[in-house]
Amino acid sequence: MVYSTFKFGIPVVLTAGALLSVSSIGLSTKANASAPECAPAAAEMMDTVKYKKDPPFRIGFANAAKGDGWLVTFFHTVEHSAQKHADKLDKFIITDANGDPTKQISDIQDLMNQDIDLLLVNPATADALDPIVGRVMRRGIPVVSAARRVKTDDNFVSFATASDTSLACHSATWLAEHLEGKGKIVLLPGKAGASPAETRLNTAKEIFAKFPDIEIIDVQYTGWSPANGKSIMSAILQRHGKDIDGVWADSGLQGSGSVEAFLNAGFKSEDVPPHTGGDLNRMYLLALEHGFPFIGVDYTPAIGGSAVDLAIDILEGKPVPKSFVVPAPIVVSEGHNTKTIKGTVALKDYAATNQPGDYIMGHGIGNDYDSKSFTANYPN
Secondary structure (H helix, E strand, O other): OEEEEEEOOEEEEEEOOOOOOHHHHOOOOOOOOOOHHHOOOOOOEEOOHHHOOOOOEEEEEEEOOOOOHHHHHHHHHHHHHHHHOHHHEEEEEEEEOOOOHHHHHHHHHHHHHOOOOEEEEOOOOHHHHHHHHHHHHHOOOOEEEEOOOOOOHHHOOEEEEOOHHHHHHHHHHHHHHHOOOEEEEEEEOOOOOOHHHHHHHHHHHHHHOOOOEEEEEEEOOOOOOHHHHHHHHHHHHHHHHHHOOEEEEOOHHHHHHHHHHHHHOOOOHHHOOOEEOOOEHHHHHHHHHHOOOEEEEOOOOOHHHHHHHHHHHHHOOOOEEOEEEOOOOEEEOOOOOOOOOOOOEEHHHHOOOOOOOOOEOOOOOOOOOOOOOOOOOOOO
16 A cells, blocks of 8 residues: 655655654755646555565675765664564564676575575675676565665665766756756766666766757766765866856765865855755765755655565565655755755754764654764674
């Protein structure tokens, strides 16, 4: 059964047994719905009766990497949810590929040899992991993909996501409208080959193509690294300088580095061009401090916890959506709403001024969460 509801003006689709409260990922300010054309479509519901088992369950989690702050927080939301469901688990076995697709393939083969009931996977790349994940499904082991997905729809039962398409649609539309449909922009996507980065980039390009007077003067992958964002934008500034009218970053991880590059190059706060990018508190703090036009749309790491909830639902034989979209806030700096993109949370209310810059937003673990001291207890 599907339950549709609205929290703070944001449409949320919930399935029986996989409920996620919007407040759990940090949406605590009244908001208005915005840009319905960017909203994800309703998901197909999947019958999972054939996967139903009696608990306790043995779940394998093949993690791609913990190579940045977002991935660490995402990993912790998985562990937090495993702890929540500990009474239903025989084992929750975790492997980490350290960003190496070949190792992740080997990890998944090892997990299959441990007689797992379900595979949870955050694929290092969509293409490389597609064959092995398909093999898991053909063996009758259901797969839940989290944050990133593999290439073939039939190679997973359900995908926990925050909608890369919606994120890119909102941020690119906002930037184009803020620039009144004209100007030179730089695109800073995340990691080459990772499905979120490619989906966001392709969507953004489609949006910008609707505005013929917007010129994309450079596209550089950043690996979702603040340091890379800073060094890459510093190099671009040497070539283009004040000709840059806007910067589209698919995350504040690299977006924050871009802003710092402008400031280090001597740009005054009011001269920093409009930027996009959520997730990282540092990005929100920079926007709050310097006042440049800004939109942040988080790719909430609470996706990880939702993926574990979906896994439990599947093993209990409950219907789940093919794509479970975790809602995300739309944060626009004061006075910078555009024709179709309106902020759902005020920047001043969302920026975590009591947290460090490397704090990742929207985790849903609790206000006392600290990525450096977090621990969780679950059978492994």
